[in-house]
Amino acid sequence: MFYPLKFDHKYIEKIWGGRKLENYRNDVPAGKIGESWDISAQTKAMSTVQNGKLAGKSLKELTAMYPQQILGEEVEVEEFPLLLKIIDAQAQLSLQVHPDDSYAAQYDGEAGKTEAWYVIDAEEDAYLIVGTEDCTESEFKKAVQNDEINQYVKKIKVSQGDVFFIKAGLLHAIGSGIILAEIQQSSDTTYRVYDYGRGRELDLAKAMDVIDFKLESQKRKGLKICKDNNNYSYYCLNDKFALDIIEVKKVYKAQGNKKRFYILTAVEGAGKLIFAGQEIDLKITDSILIPAYSEEFRIEGNLKLMKSYVPNLEENRKEILSIVE
Template identity: 45%
Template structure:
């Protein structure tokens, strides 16, 4: 196998714009809100853009090579992640996502996600959870079109990372972000600024967890020869790590799981047995579980995500803590 790249799938949104061009995207016409980087769903099945399987879909590749791609601990027929870039030029709807139990009733997974801020204007902000209200008060705010007093709205800037657990009410405006999420497309809107789209108030009220408080991830940074690595957040759905590479990073694939790297700054090469691939800002690449040893060379910043073995990852982090 080899590192796999995909054609972006662009989605026009009422809140989108043209800012994904700032991360190197060649946008079609329209207000583009999303670039789906890696998806394996009935509605969007990513098309491979390099190597032997160029022109084939990720779904086809998983049916052909299965565990060689996703690893021994992940079921090929249930690809677990959905990877995107978002341009929230205008504010998203005020929204919430269900957990797995509720999502299954809707025929999908739940949706826990994370946002990594890549660009932000001076007024950029997010809503992460509620404040000073109960479920009853919040519902009254929806009915009276007066939610703002009950929203935990915070300013954001480039480099911020936020973990958004299912059940957390949220929105965003004025930013370009990398989005890592469960492979789900369930979103329940409680307010959409009178833009004419469907609302899902009853379902949203079912799933909002009023005890959740979102906050910026601080991260734990370890300095290594040639690069720095920051651990941001992890759970059983995904882990997020940032690599700031100034020279070289050597890694090895894991037979139990695949890795995904999103390049958010700079450019370089990924070298593996049998070849190499260029990677630059705005590109995403999948490392198959069976790839073996590989290395990144260049001056670039990468976001790495994968479905972790929690025990194994925590031991790795503890080693870094003791080393620091």
């Protein structure tokens, strides 16, 4: 009964959005589209199954009806814990920060927000802001108020294929000219620190509570394991999620992992996902949810897949150590 699930796209217009998602999709609505929430259990953008016998069911309904079969035997949560977005930043996003679970629960009534990014496309001089540069809390706050923030933020130029881990408490922003896949905790809590004169409401008091001025982020190097038909790379591992990259050279065969679900997102190339005589096209920005009890499937083509899931930290660390020792 359980099989790879394709969901609808929930598009959100943003002041900094654009039209570049039309390069990959044919269902983008009018306007400055900044985000597509592609696997989401958030009420404001709830995902609905598009394929097979479960078509029409929301992700919330599925996890309520079949918690173990969808989420897995080791994922003991009441709601789907992750959120997969595609972001089209055609103007600078606000400078922002996300709280951890404890702070978010106290002040916003939901989970905190730790996330990771895979850069799908980037213009030549595109950059991310990840962290602060040699400043105290008081110096930073004064710089925000005096529109002198640029001297205190860390900018890193990026290109296609770069991966970044954004821990709760890290000051960050996506620069213009970037399309990326974002995996994060299922939360919509963001504290806006600085908005480059666009006049939107700021959350400076909360932001200053949660910014960790010691946090940094660099491009992840990953640990690649070369195989005959695919390469497998480990990029991010934390208690909220893991992010791996699978390079499919010809055929990739898999099935559900009864312990946990996982999400596959095409971030480069193209192919097809085939199961039980059915086919799903996999193009850049497409995502598929693999339920824990999913039947066998195979992916044919030449493409890169971002794999996102809630890990068992001890098992994952042992697996990685067994490779490098």
